[in-house]
Amino acid sequence: MTRVGLIGAGRMGRPMVRRLAEAGHEVRVLGRSAASRAALSPEPARVVGRVAEAGEGADVVLVCVHTDEQVRQVCLDSALLAAMPAHAVLVVHTTGSPHTVEAIADRGVDVVDAPVSGGPPDVAEGHLTLFVGGAHDTVDRIRPVLDSYGDPVLHVGPLGAGQRVKLVNNTVFAAQIGLLAQAARLGARLGVDESLLLDALAHGSASSRALAGARRRGSVAEFARATAEFLGKDLDVVRAVAADLGADLGILARAIDGAMPAGTP
Numbered sequence: 001m002t003r004v005g006l007i008g009a010g011r012m013g014r015p016m017v018r019r020l021a022e023a024g025h026e027v028r029v030l031g032r033s034a035a036s037r038a039a040l041s042p043e044p045a046r047v048v049g050r051v052a053e054a055g056e057g058a059d060v061v062l063v064c065v066h067t068d069e070q071v072r073q074v075c076l077d078s079a080l081l082a083a084m085p086a087h088a089v090l091v092v093h094t095t096g097s098p099h100t101v102e103a104i105a106d107r108g109v110d111v112v113d114a115p116v117s118g119g120p121p122d123v124a125e126g127h128l129t130l131f132v133g134g135a136h137d138t139v140d141r142i143r144p145v146l147d148s149y150g151d152p153v154l155h156v157g158p159l160g161a162g163q164r165v166k167l168v169n170n171t172v173f174a175a176q177i178g179l180l181a182q183a184a185r186l187g188a189r190l191g192v193d194e195s196l197l198l199d200a201l202a203h204g205s206a207s208s209r210a211l212a213g214a215r216r217r218g219s220v221a222e223f224a225r226a227t228a229e230f231l232g233k234d235l236d237v238v239r240a241v242a243a244d245l246g247a248d249l250g251i252l253a254r255a256i257d258g259a260m261p262a263g264t265p
Contacts, residue, residue, distance in 0.1 A: 001026055002145055005054035007074055008064035009040055012093070012116065015123040016064065017043050019149040030054045052083035060145050061090050067233060068096025075104045084109065089142050093130075095170070095234050097241055098160030101133070105159055110138050113159060114146065115166035123149050130154060131169070133162030167241060170234045171252055176210035177227065178258030180220045194219055224259055232260065 004020055006013055006029045013029075020027045021044035029045040030053070031037035040047045048054055051074060055061050061084060063074055071094050074080060081104070084090070088110070092101050095115040105111040112134035122128040130150040132139055139155050146153045156165045180198075183206075187197040198215045201207065210223070217223040235256055242249055249256075 002059045003057055004028070004145060005056075005058040005061040006030065006045070006064065007051060007054050007061065007080075008066075008094070009036075009043075010064070010066070011120050012123055013062070013064040014040075014043065015120050016062065016149050017045050019123060019126060020145065021045060023144075023148040025145060025148065028054055028058065050079075052079040055080045055083040055088065058084060058088050060142050061088060062093060062145075063090065064093040066094070068094065068100055068237060070094070071096055071100055072103075075100075076107070081107050081109050089138055091142060091146070095166050095230075095237070096163060097237055098133075098163040099241075099244075101163065102160055110135075111159060112138055112142060113162040114150075114153075115162055116150075117166065117169060127151050131156050131162040131165040133157055133164075134159050164241075167234060167238045170231060171238050171249070171256060173210055174231050174235055174259040175252050175255035176208050176259075177214070177220065177224055177231075178255040180210055180214055181224065181258050184220045228260060235260075 002025045004025050004027050006017060006027060009017060009029045017027050017029055027045035028048055029040055029043065030051060031040045031047045031049060037047045037049060063071055065071055065074060071092055075090065089112060090104060090109050091112045091114050093114055093116055101111050101113040112132060114130045114132045117129040126149055128150045130146055130153045132153060132155045143153060156162055184194050184197065187194060195218065198211060202211055202215060214220045214223040217226055
């Protein structure tokens with residue numbers, strides 16, 4: 001049995017709690033407010049009210065908050081790291097800058113970055129894709145925890161590599177949405193109904209997850225609006241990291257601009 005602390009029991013973190021408990025791990029989950037603690041009380045976990053309590057006595061601490069800035073607040077501007085035992089491993093599931101996990105590791109903590117691809121149903125079914133960066137021995141130590149809800153669990157390189165792969169993944173995904181938006185415009189000019197076009201493309205070589213999402217939403221524009229919040233923040237990180245490393249997004253830059261609906265910052 002592994003003692004697991006979880007910070008960020010939202011739409012992704014909450015089903016993780018259930019999968020971890022079902023796998024036999026002891027789970028401690030953070031609820032910052034009285035309302036959130038009450039909402040979490042039915043879960044198979046001990047609910048705590050302070051960040052440090054999530055780390056006390058833990059073998060693994062999972063961070064599954066919304067933004068990179070929240071990761072920095074939880075991990076660098078709180079008592080969490082000091083509360084964690086020397087042997088514990090911190091796992092960052094939030095998509096963000098590779099520099100953030102490197103800064104956490106500089107505090108002397110074993111860190112793994114494991115941004116995810118998928119949604120709450122994938123967590124519930126144990127089929128969440130994890131892009132994992134970290135030392136081999138550290139990843140091996142925590143693999144039974146990640147296997148509770150992740151499949152595949154892909155070890156893609158050293159610390160920070162998980163974030164880099166996830167950022168490339170989301171750039172390609174956004175580019176596909178941008179290309180679909182252009183395809184829908186072309187179809188309209190050719191007199192093809194968009195819903196019929198999307199249904200037809202799904203059976204051809206143009207098929208993709210982005211196309212499947214657009215079909216579910218009924219149009220490319222609706223899917224772009226639905227994904228704008230999480231893609232927008234990730235693309236901001238992509239641009240910043242690429243600029244920092246002197247990398248050129250090339251043709252992807254134009255495609256991803258087409259993925260963002262009008263009015264998106």
